[in-house]
Amino acid sequence: xxxxxxxxxAIIMDGNGRWATRQGKKRTEGHYxxxxxxxxxxLHILKKGVKVLSVFAFSTENFKxxxxxxxxxxxxxxxxxxxxxxxxxxNNVRVVFSGRREPLKDKVYNAMMKLQEKTKNxxxxxxxxxxxxxxxxxxxxxxxxxxxxxxxxxxxxxxINTETLYKYLxxxxxxxxxxxxTSGECRIxxxxxxxxxxxxxxxxxxxxxxxxxxxxxxxxxxxQNRNITKGGNSKK
Ligand code: IPE
Ligand code: IPE
Ligand code: MG
Numbered sequence: 001x002x003x004x005x006x007x008x009x010a011i012i013m014d015g016n017g018r019w020a021t022r023q024g025k026k027r028t029e030g031h032y033x034x035x036x037x038x039x040x041x042x043l044h045i046l047k048k049g050v051k052v053l054s055v056f057a058f059s060t061e062n063f064k065x066x067x068x069x070x071x072x073x074x075x076x077x078x079x080x081x082x083x084x085x086x087x088x089x090x091n092n093v094r095v096v097f098s099g100r101r102e103p104l105k106d107k108v109y110n111a112m113m114k115l116q117e118k119t120k121n122x123x124x125x126x127x128x129x130x131x132x133x134x135x136x137x138x139x140x141x142x143x144x145x146x147x148x149x150x151x152x153x154x155x156x157x158x159x160i161n162t163e164t165l166y167k168y169l170x171x172x173x174x175x176x177x178x179x180x181x182t183s184g185e186c187r188i189x190x191x192x193x194x195x196x197x198x199x200x201x202x203x204x205x206x207x208x209x210x211x212x213x214x215x216x217x218x219x220x221x222x223x224q225n226r227n228i229t230k231g232g233n234s235k236k
Contacts, residue, residue: 001224006177009045010054010199012191013038015183015207028072033209035080043091044213046125048220052173053127056191060100060134074108077131081111085118092124098170099133100141128173135193142168142194169194178223180216182208198230 013034020030038055045053058073081095088095097112104112112131145168149155166172176192176199184205188196202219204211227234 003224003226003228005049005220006200006223007050008052008054008174008176008178008195009050010056010176010179010192010196011208011211012056012179012181012189013208013211014056014181014185014189016209018183019207019209027069030207030209031069031073031076035076037209037211039084039087041211041213041216042093042127045216046093046127051125053125054098054173054176054192054195055127055129056133056189057129057131058099058133059130059190060132060137061190063103063132074105078108078111081115085115088115088119088127089122092122093119094122094124094126095119096126096128096171096173098128098130098138100137101132104132126173128171130191133170133191135188135190138170139193141170165194175199178202178219180204180211180219182206182211200226200228 016030016034017027018030019033020027038057042053042055057077062073063070095115097116101109112129142165146155146160146165149168150157166174173195175197176195179192179196179199180202181187182204184203186203200223202222204215204219206215
C-alpha cells in the first residue's frame with residue numbers, strides 16, 4: 001500500500017432522489033435511506049482510523065428545491081439528530097456542524113446545536129455535517145471573521161497564511177485527503193473549497209443509499225494505492 005489511511009475524508013452524498021425514483025419511490029424515501037446509510041458508514045469509516053469525516057447533507061443552493069422536499073429534509077434532520085443522540089454518544093462520535101445559521105428554522109438549528117453540545121467530549125472521531133453549507137459562503141464568512149479580528153488588533157497580517165487560515169473556517173478540521181462523490185456526477189458543487197486543495201477525488205456511479213461499507217472500502221483501497229505527490233516528485 002502506498003498511502004496510510006486518510007486523516008480527513010469528505011463525501012458528497014449525492015443521488016438519493018435518483019435512487020428512489022428508479023424504484024418508483026418518492027424522492028423523500030431516498031433521503032430517508034440516505035440518512036440511514038450515513039449512520040452506518042460513518043461508524044465504519046471512523047473505525048477504520050479516519051479522524052474526520054465531513055459529509056455534505058444540504059447545500060445553501062438546496063433551498064431552491066420544492067417546499068415539500070426541503071420540509072421533509074428539515075424534519076428528517078430535526079428528528080434524526082434528536083433521536084440519534086444516543087447512537088452517536090454510545091459510539092463515541094463527536095458531531096460538529098458546518099454552515100450558515102440563516103435561514104434555518106429554530107427547531108432545526110436547536111437540534112443541531114444540542115447534538116453538537118452533547119457529543120463534544122466524544123473522542124472516537126469527528127463527524128462534520130455540512131448543512132446549509134456553501135464553500136464560497138464559507139470563504140466569505142472566513143474573510144469577514146479575519147477582517148474583524150484584524151480591525152480589533154487581535155491578529156496581524158503575518159499570522160495569516162495557508163496553514164493558519166484553517167482556524168477561521170467554520171470548523172478547524174484541516175485539509176481533506178480523500179473526497180468521494182456518489183451517483184456519477186463529476187463536480188464539486190461548492191463543497192469545502194479551501195480544504196480540498198490537494199484532495200484525491202473519487203467518483204462512483206453508486207447512489208448514496210447504496211454506498212455501504214464495502215463501497216467505502218473500495219474507495220479507500222483505490223486511495224491507498226494512488227501516487228500522491230502534492231507537487232513533489234513521483235514515488236514510482
Ligand atoms: C443528495 O441527493 C441529497 C441532497 C442534495 C439533499 P439528491 O437529492 O441530490 O439526489 P439526486 O441527485 O436528485 O438523485
Ligand atoms: C450537492 O448535491 C449537495 C449535497 C449532496 C447535499 P446536489 O445534487 O445539490 O448538487 P448538483 O445540483 O448536482 O450540483
Ligand atoms: Mg443531486
